[in-house]
Amino acid sequence: MQKYSQVMSDFVQNHATGLIVAFTAGAAVLALRRWMAGGVCRSKVRLEGKTVLITGANTGIGKETALDMAQRGARVILACRDMTRARIAADEIRQQSGNGNVVVKKLDLSSLQSVRDLARDVQENEERLDILINNAGIMMCPKSKTEDGFEMQFGVNHLGHFLLTNCLLDLLKKSAPSRIVIVSSLAHEKGRIHFDDINLDKDYRRERSYRQSKLANVLFCRELAARLQGTGVTVYSLHPGVIHTELSRHLYPTLALWQKVIFMLFTSLVKSPWEGAQTTIYCAVDESLANVSGLYYSDCAPKTPAPQALDDAAAKKLWDLSASMVGLA
Ligand SMILES: NC(=O)c1ccc[n+]([C@@H]2O[C@H](COP(=O)([O-])OP(=O)(O)OC[C@H]3O[C@@H](n4cnc5c(N)ncnc54)[C@H](OP(=O)(O)O)[C@@H]3O)[C@@H](O)[C@H]2O)c1
Ligand SMILES: *[C@@H]1O[C@H](CO)[C@@H](O)[C@H](O)[C@H]1NC(C)=O
Numbered sequence: 001m002q003k004y005s006q007v008m009s010d011f012v013q014n015h016a017t018g019l020i021v022a023f024t025a026g027a028a029v030l031a032l033r034r035w036m037a038g039g040v041c042r043s044k045v046r047l048e049g050k051t052v053l054i055t056g057a058n059t060g061i062g063k064e065t066a067l068d069m070a071q072r073g074a075r076v077i078l079a080c081r082d083m084t085r086a087r088i089a090a091d092e093i094r095q096q097s098g099n100g101n102v103v104v105k106k107l108d109l110s111s112l113q114s115v116r117d118l119a120r121d122v123q124e125n126e127e128r129l130d131i132l133i134n135n136a137g138i139m140m141c142p143k144s145k146t147e148d149g150f151e152m153q154f155g156v157n158h159l160g161h162f163l164l165t166n167c168l169l170d171l172l173k174k175s176a177p178s179r180i181v182i183v184s185s186l187a188h189e190k191g192r193i194h195f196d197d198i199n200l201d202k203d204y205r206r207e208r209s210y211r212q213s214k215l216a217n218v219l220f221c222r223e224l225a226a227r228l229q230g231t232g233v234t235v236y237s238l239h240p241g242v243i244h245t246e247l248s249r250h251l252y253p254t255l256a257l258w259q260k261v262i263f264m265l266f267t268s269l270v271k272s273p274w275e276g277a278q279t280t281i282y283c284a285v286d287e288s289l290a291n292v293s294g295l296y297y298s299d300c301a302p303k304t305p306a307p308q309a310l311d312d313a314a315a316k317k318l319w320d321l322s323a324s325m326v327g328l329a
Pocket of ligand 1: 055056057058059060061062079080081082085107108109110135136137138139156183184185186239240241242243244245246247248
């Protein structure tokens with residue numbers, strides 16, 4: 001009988017090339033996965049006595065963010081459009097965090113009436129609001145309109161949050177120091193604001209619309225931070241990374257079979273929702289950001305956004321346009 005070590009050494013000699021290739025490929029995948037995972041929020045800050053409101057918190061990174069806030073002891077409000085899914089998420093978060101102070105409230109960002117109703121509920125029934133997290137989002141849907149006739153992605157990702165934030169500013173100021181976190185995306189880098197055709201009526205393209213809405217998020221953060229100087233309310237926008245969530249629900253069905261296969265391989269490498277929530281959590285709680293406002297973050301670190309996201313004149317123009325569209329002007 002051959003010794004085990006002899007068998008091993010024969011195997012290695014006979015399959016040397018294959019082993020090297022397999023090992024290199026394995027190491028490359030691990031390195032890629034590690035690189036994809038990005039930064040982690042290391043802050044141990046507790047949030048007892050604080051209130052956090054998160055939009056779109058029934059799934060994806062919003063739900064992970066809500067769980068983290070609950071684990072830190074905050075009162076957490078999940079503002080969601082689907083109350084059944086929201087209640088299931090709230091149950092899970094209460095159970096996993098051991099924090100019973102997790103509530104759901106109805107919010108459909110594609111309806112200005114729904115936004116106003118939620119804001120009134122919060123103003124009337126909440127004593128404070130310490131952290132507002134504008135997380136909900138829709139990506140690359142077919143051409144469609146919100147209840148008020150706005151193009152869907154701009155309406156939900158930007159205008160709904162624009163109105164919500166403005167309606168909650170008094171409560172946030174009363175609760176200062178307080179924070180507003182706006183979940184944007186790397187997709188803003190290829191975006192531009194189509195001031196002459198904001199609803200993209202002339203030529204709707206789903207990726208153009210998503211990019212415009214995510215650029216609007218970064219510009220809104222800048223202008224809002226400028227307006228809130230000296231109030232103790234600070235504002236942050238961010239790219240959460242590429243994460244395996246339900247965000248691709250409109251994109252996936254439009255892919256060809258081979259694209260679907262690549263897409264599924266890709267999703268096994270990208271960030272998990274927990275990893276994807278880290279930059280949001282960092283902007284919401286990290287002590288080092290207490291006196292910073294208006295900046296853009298990625299992987300738990302500041303990042304310079306695209307040049308068109310640093311255009312203060314455009315930020316002001318977008319504010320005025322948004323205010324008139326939602327009836328705040
Ligand atoms: N995943 C990524 O790779 C990635 C990359 C860059 C940026 N982001 C940003 O991260 C944020 C969260 O996305 P995610 O990846 O966690 O996606 P997700 O799993 O699809 O979650 C999106 C959330 O937004 C909610 N939502 C959609 N339309 C709404 C509306 N009209 N009113 C109220 N809530 C609405 C959804 O509610 P329902 O469950 O009821 O639909 C869901 O709770 C988005 O702003 C997205 O743009 C994500
Ligand atoms: C923020 O500013 C306050 C007041 O000036 C100061 O007490 C605090 O140490 C600053 N925090 C940080 C993280 O810089």
